[in-house]
Amino acid sequence: MKARRQDMTARRLIKDLLSQKVLVSAASLGTIIQVALTVYMPVLIGDAVDTVLKENSLQLLYPILITMLLVVIGNTLIQWINPILYNKLVFDYIKDLRQSVMIKLNQMPISFMDKRSAGDLVSRVTTDTEQLSNGLLMVFNQFFVGLLTIIITIVSMARIDILMLFLVLVLTPLSLFLARFIAKKSYSLYQNQTKSRGSQTQFIEEMISQESLIQTFNAQEEAVEQFTSINEKYANYSQGAIFYSSTVNPSTRFINSLIYGLLAGVGALRIMSGAFSVGQLTTFLNYVTQYTKPFNDISSVMSEMQSAIACAERLYSILDEEVVQENVTSQIDSDHLEGQITFDHVAFGYDSNHPLIKNLNLSIPASSKIAIVGPTGAGKSTLINLLMRFYEIDKGTIYLDGKDIREFSKEDLRQQIGMVLQETWLKTATIHENIAYANPEASREEVIAAAKAANADFFIRQLPKGYDTYLDDAGQSLSQGQRQLLTIARVFVSIPKILILDEATSSIDTRTEVLIQKAFEKLMEGRTSFIIAHRLSTIKTADLILVMDKGDIVEYGNHKELMAKKGMYYRMQMAQAS
Template sequence: MKSLKSTTLRKILFLFLQYPISIIFFLLLTVLHVLLTVYLPILIGQAVDVTLGFGFSQTLRTVLLQMGIVVIANTLLQFLGPLLTNKIVYQMVAGLRQKVFEKLHTVPLAYLDQQGLGDLVARISSDSEQLTNGLLMVFHQLFLGILTIFFMILAMADLDFVMMIVVVALTPLSLFVARYIAQKSYLYYRKQTQARGEQVSMLEESISQLPLIQTFNAQETFANRFDKINAQYADYSQVAIFASSTVNPTTRFINALIYALLAGLGALRIMQGRFTVGGLTTFLNYASHYSKPFNDISSVLSELQSALACAERLFDILEKDSIVEESIKEFDEQAVMGNIEFQDVSFSYQVDKPVIKNLNLSIPAGSKVAIVGPTGAGKSTLINLLMRFYPLDKGAILLDGQPISDYSSDSLRSLVGMVLQETWLQSATIHDNIAYGYPNATRELVIEAAQAANADFFIRQLPQGYDTYLADAGQSLSQGQRQLLAIARIFVKLPRILILDEATSSIDTRTELLIQGAFEKLMQGRTSFIIAHRLSTIQTADLILVMVEGDIVEQGSHSQLMQKKGFYYQMQKSQGSLT
């Protein structure tokens, strides 16, 4: 655990080294601030001695004027310091947050499949914010505290070496206590951040699925689950905060005892003639300034534990392996025919649970291929492998006789138009959503695409038409309307390969017939894959693949499969569409 913390801390320090000029300037300001802080007690002691008649080399007015200048200069430095540190910290964390966001777009989908959506959101939002707060405390208090301790030791040694030894020997007691408590609180803060991630994930799941929860009257079940997670989060938070909150009062109590001891020892040295009253005043000021950073450092150490726990979760994402492109070759879109071949392909999401086993398949260019089968048969997996969303365990997929792994994934995906059952829209205008991925698309092209998808009519009914801004990422639209916009994207740039995964599942029958007609025109001359549960929509396919548990158990045209009276025939029979 200790090595994990030190590793995380080194990574944070490395990020700060990217701002060398700002860090050097900050250190110079901090040193100057501490020097003025050291000089002020000297002036206070001189003012006391002058008042009591022990010093006649300068007037009280002169001393007070010097004190005023020091106070004003120190105030200015205290104003500039936080401005600089805030800029450094916020830039660093913003850069880290950006790297994590970009990393999530490069990690394998297998990693994302294992993570909760809410937990990932919590890492980028809540954890990065907690890291910011902890680092600000480090800059505002830790560095200042360390330099203050160092210079105060030198100043006290110059005044009275014996009393300095007493101070230095006793004050580390508070630091030892703080360190012990901080180590304990770190464990609780790690549990707290993990529990917070689970809580956010649970919230995201329940809010996004609220209609479904109400439909199945599962409110009480979700409420009980949230109550358990919420109570766990509260327990971890309470223990962590209580443990960290005991640091400050404990160290303050120890330092108060030390201060009282110094006052008594100083009084004895005044009676021995080794100190003036002003000198003791200066020394006690130094002792107070010397002990105060220990309180601040103890608070910082406590907050730092939470910050390190949050940073650890962010770095955990950054350290995941990214998808590495082994080739930069690109397809010539105009030359691509669309012949697709699966050669001895095997794949599994988990090592001991194969999904597709030794699949061999040849699809001629321009074919309309339908993939059917029960849920979990591997239909969508087949498409995911074709799109290179997951790496193959064995075998190869060829496009026009060339392994698709020899080409960049961007080049491959630029050839494919894909419409999924679950649509996604961004918070943008209708125009931008249709032209997603093609930012240079003209308004005329977008309108033509919407008309081809039969979406133009409802778009023109919206307040600003194609300029209507979907602030809620399309949640105000019906599911069918959202799917029409997703379909319209396909018509912006006509693909060489078309994939339709239940593309019209949320659309009414009349509109579906119109879109099916548009799809039929679009699929002519293009290799097309259709995943459908309604078998009546795929009867005109050139090739129907029937998948069961990762294997293609039957393949052929509709009439050929019906004559076999096998699995496909039974599926048609169960849907009452025997023709």
């Protein structure tokens, strides 16, 4: 099964490379010329040896030497051009492959990303593509040249002596069989190496990004122990793979040296019997060297190819992931969007065997402010994830202004929704570009107005270049509160029709929170708004409060009604007040 999958990956790789017809044709022509000139050189050397043994040899030798000089110059030139063509071919393919993988990752649903570690995906896009390009360059620089050299030298040796050729053909495959045996063994080790490298990348990323937390809990020793274990595992796989692949070259060289010595002895006997001349033996032995050398190169490449194919397999596995096609039948008229949302018999579970939301029925009037509260894991964020179509519901329907949201494209739907999360995300760009992320055409005046509304203008102007300050660390140099203010300002620029605030002010001081809440109140006017909050004091003015527990809405109503019921909401209020 593994061998079949490996062959399929190799065939797919070849097919993708052959799609670059112009570069492949140019590289192939260059390879043929290079090999032809290389194989022609021993003929000239043999002619020169035979000429020296004749009378008036010097006069006859000049044309041969001039031809040899021209062949050397031509071969040098073509060997300079060929790698340029190979590099262009490989790097263009790798560029397109990396681009395709990134496009595919952006097309995949959130559920796909949740099931995979970020470090492993980063390793595939970066390290695996680099490893693949290195392997492909070796294939073009050594494998194809070596393979063509073997074919042409066999024909050339056949023209000199069939018996000697027979000995060469019988003995030299021994090194190839040995290389093939080692390559099979190293392939599985290279697969384990790439997987282990992904795990190591993931762990390093986690440790570096959470270093302050590790030191807070004095968990440095535990982190080092974990890394030592992962690093040792990666080192063992790498050492095993490299050991097996490194034995290929010396083993094949040893066998080829024995073959060369045997052929030299047989050739000497053939000269003594008058079968052919000294020059012909010189030419033949040069051909033997040219014939056996590619076996060394090919054997080295084969081990590298195992690693390259293992990397290609990991990359293709992402490209082969199925993207659910959207059945778009309607477009959202944003100018007339009201924002009425209905959950009709909705059922959903992250795991099909453990449903979280079983039968949710909920009607939310347009332009209303909805607060969602409940303990951790109650399903608050899940409700938002389903509305945003980060996950598809298992049963039922979600309607927006009376239309099934699956009738709209995800892009169209999400364009109508502004979202501020508890976890902030900024990109490596200027302050202006980060605030205008949802609306890149926003003017400087609009960006400043949004920053003022979010109470971010004051600290932005204190930065070295104000709104043109470049965040080369993706905002890590800013405080958590400052980063959150920028994400809030980002929503004020986009002016969405539906607003979602998921613990949007959790990292902001109380005074600033009061100011931002006032700004949010103004923004939420005339818009359907969802507020997920743990601080219940911030949602008392909501039109409707949904109290969720274990995926179900156990209570709903406004603040006054829920307090009068003295149920779960009442107990939560009392717990926070105390």
